[in-house]
Amino acid sequence: MMKKALLIGFTVLFLGVFLVIPLGAVLAEAFRKGAGAYFAALQDREALSAIGLTLLCTAIAVPASVIFGVAAAWAVARFRFPGKSLLVTFIDLPFAVSPVVAGLVLVLLFGMQGALGPLMIKSGIRVVFAIPGIILATIFVSFPFVARELIPLMQEQGDEEEQAAMLLGASGWQIFWRVTVPKIRWGILYGVILCSARAMGEFGAVSVVSGHIRGKTNTVPLHVEILYNEYNFVAAFAVASLLVLVALGTLAAKSALEWKVRNEH
Amino acid sequence: MSIEVRNISKSFGSFRALDNVSLHVEQGELVSLLGPSGSGKTTLLRIIAGLETPDPSQASAVIFDGENLTTLSAKDRGVGFVFQHYALFRHMSVFENIAFGLRVRPKATRPSDDVIKAKVMELLRLIQLENLAERFPSQLSGGQRQRVALARALAIEPRILLLDEPFGALDAKVRQGLRRWLRRLHSEITVTTVLVTHDQDEALEVSDRIVVMNHGKIEQMGTPEEVFHKPANEFVMDFLGQVNLFHARVEGQSRKLMVRPFDLDIVTTKSSDSAVPAKITRINAAGSAVKVELTSEAGDAILVEIPHDKHRGLNLKVGDAVFVSPRESKVFFEDYAI
Structure with a gap:
């Protein structure tokens, strides 16, 4: 009994110190000068631009992750080919490498001094210190989520249902939409939730390529940092509270989905 | 619709699953492919369905x-296929x-839609599951799932x-x-039907003809009576039921003698030269016949x-x-091993 109480107490205390109190502090700080200051900080032109850019990056990175994830999971689960395990390892690379390195790689490739720099200058497309670079960085750090959900799921489910559908005369497209997608839809959704959370919250990789141009290349996490460095704590925490909200929403959606999938089987 | 399979071989890497197999199934026949696992029976079925392609060869063909x-392609062959683990679409109702x-x-x-509905209801009546049309596969028993798959x-x-x-994943009672x-x-x-099974009782009970396979080759084709009573070789005899193996010297030569348990008799006095002395080690009287296990000298x-x-x-103990x-019927084989 004693041990049980101790263990539970320790866990709760740890979570309290490292999670609940900081989260509460964010909200307390955000509302320190009242709701008026809070909403003013969110309606600031630069804040709105940062929110817009974050949503744009997410709106591009998530579909990219879904398309890549389904294709990669299909290839890995359904076919045998040389280098398969290497491919699966590489899918995990964005998790293993520091996001700062990912950002630096983009600068090395697309920067003025980079490998593709002359091409960039000639074509007039700016990648680094511009929106395309931010989008690329976001895609890099968030693309594995759907693939990592789907690979084990599709390996476990096998492809007998697809074979059955083919024998019943279904075309490849019909098999994909009527059999495969319904089989993996919860896996895709789960991946999308995690991928969105990561895409919206990413700081390191984006920070390297962004250049922090206010109102232009600032995402929500970068905007929070700038406000904080300017000692504008109320605004910084107000915008940060959006990220907290996203995190809580992600957790809620994740739990709801897990509950739904468990109750379906 | 008759099926003809000509000179089919199939290798998976270095494993030869089928070795130049030819087979003919008559219109309306129910033929079983019977063999142990790894004998190539499922591979042959999947080649007929178009789910596997045979090794390329001028002579090989699948003809309906x-x-x-x-x-x-399998999509265009118009084949009805039933999987061992049903492969029902889990997110769709039975209907x-x-x-x-x-x-x-x-x-x-x-x-x-009306024609589809009528057709599905007719099939549900055929499989005796009319009132389960709206259920999902996970809500059905194994036997019900397999009937839906059929x-x-x-359809x-x-x-x-x-x-x-088709009945491999079901328990014995449901299977029967x-x-x-x-x-x-x-x-x-x-409808012309090919059934794959490793269960000899199942093959003997349902088939018009049985194709016994081993190591990617056909060992024997024939009616259940033929393969059971006139096995072409030792493998078929052994695979189709329990056998007792005796080593005997016949006309000075070493021979193998294979006899089914019900072709042997127990007597209390030595009635003939062929009677072998033995000691009873176990008696099992549960079942349609009494099984007596003995040990020879x-x-x-x-x-x-x-x-x-x-x-x-006999009042045996x-x-x-x-x-x-041995009773009158017995099977001799040349002992080619020695």
Whole structure:
């Protein structure tokens, strides 16, 4: 009994110190000068631009992750080919490498001094210190989520249902939409939730390529940092509270989905 | 629809799953492919269905009613296929599972919703599951799932029906019921059917003909009576039921003698030269016959099956010294091993 109480107490205390109190502090700080200051900080032109850019990056990175994830999971689960395990390892690379390195790689490739720099200058497309670079960085750090959900799921489910559908005369497209997608839809959704959370919250990789141009290349996490460095704590925490909200929403959606999938089987 | 398979070979890497197999199935026949796992029976079935392609060869062909389908995709063969683990669409109701093959047809040949509904209801009656149309596969028993899988395969009015170990995942009682039901169903709808099984009782009970396979080759083809009573070789004899193996010297030569347990008799006095002395080690009177296990003087285990009334008459007990003698029917084989 004693041990049980101790263990539970320790866990709760740890979570309290490292999670609940900081989260509460964010909200307390955000509302320190009242709701008026809070909403003013969110309606600031630069804040709105940062929110817009974050949503744009997410709106591009998530579909990219879904398309890549389904294709990669299909290839890995359904076919045998040389280098398969290497491919699966590489899918995990964005998790293993520091996001700062990912950002630096983009600068090395697309920067003025980079490998593709002359091409960039000639074509007039700016990648680094511009929106395309931010989008690329976001895609890099968030693309594995759907693939990592789907690979084990599709390996476990096998492809007998697809074979059955083919024998019943279904075309490849019909098999994909009527059999495969319904089989993996919860896996895709789960991946999308995690991928969105990561895409919206990413700081390191984006920070390297962004250049922090206010109102232009600032995402929500970068905007929070700038406000904080300017000692504008109320605004910084107000915008940060959006990220907290996203995190809580992600957790809620994740739990709801897990509950739904468990109750379906 | 008749099926003809000509000179089919199939290798997976260095493993030769099928070695130049040819087979003919008559219109309306129910043929079983019987063999141990790894004998190539499922591979052969999947090649007939178009799910696997045979090793390329000029001589090889899969022909339905004279039409060469070797290069035709599984999608266009019009084959009804039933998987061992059902492969029902888990997110669709029983009704939608059965309707699937009709719904995916191109617009021009797709039946109207009313026709599809009538067809599905007719099939549900055939499999005796009319009141479960709205259930999902996870809410059905194994036997019910397999019947739904069969109805789904029949919905497209297949040219031939292929069953891959259809009852393999079911328990013994359900399996027996479904076997008889399949046999009745086949005599009603007479679609040419190929069934894969490793269960000799199942093959003997449902088939018009049995194809016994081993190591990618056909060992024997024939009616259940033929393969059971006139096995072509030692493998077939052994695979189709329990056998006792005796080593005997006949006309000065070493021979193997294989005798089924019910072709042996137990006597208490040495009645003939061929009677072998043995000691009873176990008696099992549960079942349609009494199974008596004995050990010969040479230490070989012998299994004999005798009728219950005979068992009562002899009053046998474990430890009794008796004689085992063959009845009139017996099978000899040249002992090619030694």
